[in-house]
Amino acid sequence: MADRDVVDPSAVDADVPHAARIWNYWMGGKDNYAADRAAGDAVAEVYPQIVTMARQSRRFLIRAVEFLARERGVRQFIDIGTGLPTMRNTHEVAQGVAPESRIVYVDNDPLVLVHARALLGSTTAEGTTTYVHADYHDPDRIVAEAGKVVDFGEPAAVMFMGVLGYEPDLAVVRAIVRRVMDATSSGSHLVMWDGTDTGAEVVEGAEKLVESGGVPYILRAPAQLARCFEGLELAEPGLVPITEWRPDGDAPSVDAYGAVGRKP
Numbered sequence: 001m002a003d004r005d006v007v008d009p010s011a012v013d014a015d016v017p018h019a020a021r022i023w024n025y026w027m028g029g030k031d032n033y034a035a036d037r038a039a040g041d042a043v044a045e046v047y048p049q050i051v052t053m054a055r056q057s058r059r060f061l062i063r064a065v066e067f068l069a070r071e072r073g074v075r076q077f078i079d080i081g082t083g084l085p086t087m088r089n090t091h092e093v094a095q096g097v098a099p100e101s102r103i104v105y106v107d108n109d110p111l112v113l114v115h116a117r118a119l120l121g122s123t124t125a126e127g128t129t130t131y132v133h134a135d136y137h138d139p140d141r142i143v144a145e146a147g148k149v150v151d152f153g154e155p156a157a158v159m160f161m162g163v164l165g166y167e168p169d170l171a172v173v174r175a176i177v178r179r180v181m182d183a184t185s186s187g188s189h190l191v192m193w194d195g196t197d198t199g200a201e202v203v204e205g206a207e208k209l210v211e212s213g214g215v216p217y218i219l220r221a222p223a224q225l226a227r228c229f230e231g232l233e234l235a236e237p238g239l240v241p242i243t244e245w246r247p248d249g250d251a252p253s254v255d256a257y258g259a260v261g262r263k264p
Contacts, residue, residue, distance in 0.1 A: 047204060077102070143179070155185055162193055186263055
């Protein structure tokens with residue numbers, strides 16, 4: 001992490017609900033404050049499955065990264081919008097399969113960067129783990145910075161894990177995904193999941209989040225998410241609820257869809 005990315009922890013406002021901290025709360029983490037817990041509880045009151053979704057999203061990440069590292073031989077991962085570190089983060093999963101794996105985490109959140117340093121010490125001796133301070137609305141910067149670690153001449157996995165709903169325009173979302181994927185070589189993969197408008201309760205939960213002071217999050221139809229995978233070859237079982245993507249146990253119902261697509 002470059003010197004210009006150093007962030008003053010005192011700048012963090014504990015009185016305003018914070019997206020990454022709310023998610024951390026739902027996942028059972030400890031990096032959250034009363035305002036985050038209050039907002040999280042307001043959502044969970046009308047949509048209790050949000051806690052299941054949060055925790056199942058990490059299980060989806062683990063299965064997808066293990067699949068790519070073990071079965072597709074991917075050794076480079078660009079995790080865009082990584083959020084606060086929790087259990088079994090991308091580099092830990094990938095390097096657990098292939099210690100030489102290179103991982104680039106990308107986030108624009110100063111709070112995430114404060115916590116980033118703790119993870120850098122857990123990378124393997126053979127591999128590389130680094131952070132880029134960038135917004136996904138600046139994909140050119142992401143590509144340029146990631147290119148200092150990732151060899152774009154070799155396959156890489158580009159990951160957007162439950163973050164693209166912060167952009168309300170689907171055309172912009174598709175352009176962001178396309179720009180990063182265009183920089184990658186044949187054999188690269190897009191890994192993506194996002195919340196979907198597939199139930200009345202989840203929609204009400206999204207409204208409660210805004211009422212509680214949280215940042216609005218756009219829920220999309222699965223067919224809209226599928227448009228981000230156009231031109232890619234979807235690994236089985238395709239775009240499905242994240243609990244149904246190569247499940248490793250029980251598959252509770254959640255309003256979130258995900259997939260892994262290969263660039264021809």
